[in-house]
Amino acid sequence: MQTPQPLQDYQSYKNLPQLAGLCTVEEAAAPGLSVEECVRRLKRFHYAFKRLHQILTARITAEPIYELKTGFSHHAYLCAEHVAALRTRIGEMREPPLGLEDTPHPALGTFFDEILACPTTEELIEGAYQKAVDQLWHAMRYYNDATHPLTDAPSRRVLRFALLEVDDMANWGARVESSLVGTDPAGEKRADEWTHYLGTLLAAAGGLDGTGSTSDQPVERRYSKAPYVYYPIPKRDERFQDLWNQGVNAESFLYNPEYPARAKVLMMLFKRLREVDVPEMMASIIAQTPGKPWGYYRDMSRQVWDEARHAMMGEVGFVALGVDWTKVRLTYNWSYRLNTECTPMERHGVLYFIEQGLMPKTGKRYEYEVAAASGLPLAATIQDFDWADEVLHSQIGRAWYVPEFPSLQKALEFGDQAWSKVLSNWTTVKEKGLTNHDNWWPAVYAQACAAAAVPPDPAILGFNETYEGKRADLQRVAAE
Structure with missing residues (x-):
């Protein structure tokens, strides 16, 4: 269906940027997503950031590699900020009670439970960054393209900042994964199998944003069969020697x-x-x-x-x-x-x-x-x-x-x-x-x-x- 001629020909006063620079009138003529659908997806993003914050925070202490310990500290903070921003935005969108503490779908809960409980650093990086962060970026990008650029401008602003920082997180995770797994065929095979399993959980949940078909069939848990227990003992890599030394005041x-x-x-x-x-x-x-x-x-x-x-x-x-x-x-x-x-x-x-x-x-x-x-x-x-x-x-x-x-x-x-x-x-x-x-x-x-x-x-x-x-x-x- 062709765009009506009046929309194509519409000009603002003295050809100034239309609609405060958010978009053109022609772009704003499409209906976009409903408030209900926006809220449903934003709740999914909120849940993902909240779980990533939990996962990365929980692994700071027991992660021995210094560069990863500091990286997790950074990214957990970024996730906390985006949780706060999404909570505020969702609260503006006519949705009391908010239900922000609810799990959107059981399979999505299992997806993050498995990453939280995975036993190795390699699996953590692959699950948290190569799968969760990557899928979160794509879901937010898809939302940005689908929602109305004028009526939902506040959400697009929140996600604009989130997309920038999630992209940075994804790039960091890719570099770490490359360094830890490298080109080892056995490591690559384990990584492929692990991420495929996580993919089945996401598929059952209808994708991270829930826009796909969901399944009520339970997917068998691996690492999260028992509830996760935080490990409080600090670990350090081999560069940190003589860890009890108090010889210098x-x-x-x-x-x-x-x-x-x-x-x-x-x-x-x-x-x-x-x-x-x-x-x-x-x-x-x-x-x-x-x-x-x-x-x-x-x-x-x-x-x-x-x-x-x-x-x-x-x-x-x-x-x-x-x-x-x-x-x-x-x-x-x-x-x-x-x-x-x-x-x-x-x-x-x-x-x-x-x-x-x-x-x-x-x-x-x-x-x-x-x-x-x-x-x-x-x-x-x-x-x-x-x-x-x-x-x-x-x-x-x-x-x-x-x-x-x-x-x-x-x-x-x-x-x-x-x-x-x-x-x-x-x-x-x-x-x-x-x-x-x-x-x-x-x-x-x-x-x-x-x-x-x-x-x-x-x-x-x-x-x-x-x-x-x-x-x-x-x-x-x-x-x-």
Whole structure:
């Protein structure tokens, strides 16, 4: 059927962009999707983002590969943001009650359950990225093409941002899959079989957006026959050595007025890099705290991502200074013990108590001033944004942790008491033969000096103060 001539000939005043630039009148003359159909599909997208957020968050702690641990932290946060945006949009579309906690189709629930429970990193990447993320992108693209560009402009705007970031996620996943599976024929065969199985689940659900034919025939579960149980033990890849080592007290060095700012930058980079244990711990809080408003999960996921970024800031800082960051000993004592000895609320309390110690002038402001005085612009940039992030994290704690207590003082006391449960086990881990608490500082400092072509200072090279004083150092900073 041909388009009526009036539509083809229609011109706006002085040929200005029609309909606020959203589309032409001719394009807007087609009916598009109904509100009911839009809501039905948007609920599917919401469900997919929510489940991907759950899956990626749940795997941060137990994923040993550092690059994947940080990547999952990033993408879980993106998913949390898109869940929030879709919840808002669906709530605008005449659909109370929203039913946003419902599973759209049993087979779609099984699809995500299987990815959540799959035992290997390779299967996780193939399922989450090569299948779920890829199908989500195509479903949103199909929606964008089918819905009315004018009447449903708010939904198209929400999906415009989602499509950009889901595309980035898909490309990242493809690169990871290529690196992990490569051209190994056996690996490719297993991947094909696994994704084919997931495809049968999606087909039974009518596709990710539910536009296909659905089936009520149950598909046999594989990995998710038993309910998924979150695994709280942090894992690290082979680059992370001597994981209980507490042989260097960074705070003692950092607050010593006798040491120059440039050397202190190395210790601050160590502090940033060791923040990899914060996503490992915070992921456990999110995974083991159900029933909160979605704003809680979005804000906590933002902090998880920030802490992962901080670790990568430390990585970049070391590389830029010619230092092999794997020579630094990054303990997982903190995340390990909090995850295994404390409740989720106690973990949050410890986190909030520490954050408050970073707010006074001797906390993050001091670190930024040291970095600025070092003559290293990158170090100043790192500390500038680290400081800004920590102010936000303190606000997140005030929004979601403090209201659980009668007063701010009670909230702080609870966090202090929880931390007392997991005080540095300096002696016990050595007695158990887990570490000798070797002093790695001289080798790292000497490497930085060699890269900068300057002789090492014997006094700095000889720094050898242990981790035992860390709690006292932080308490002193908080008091000041």
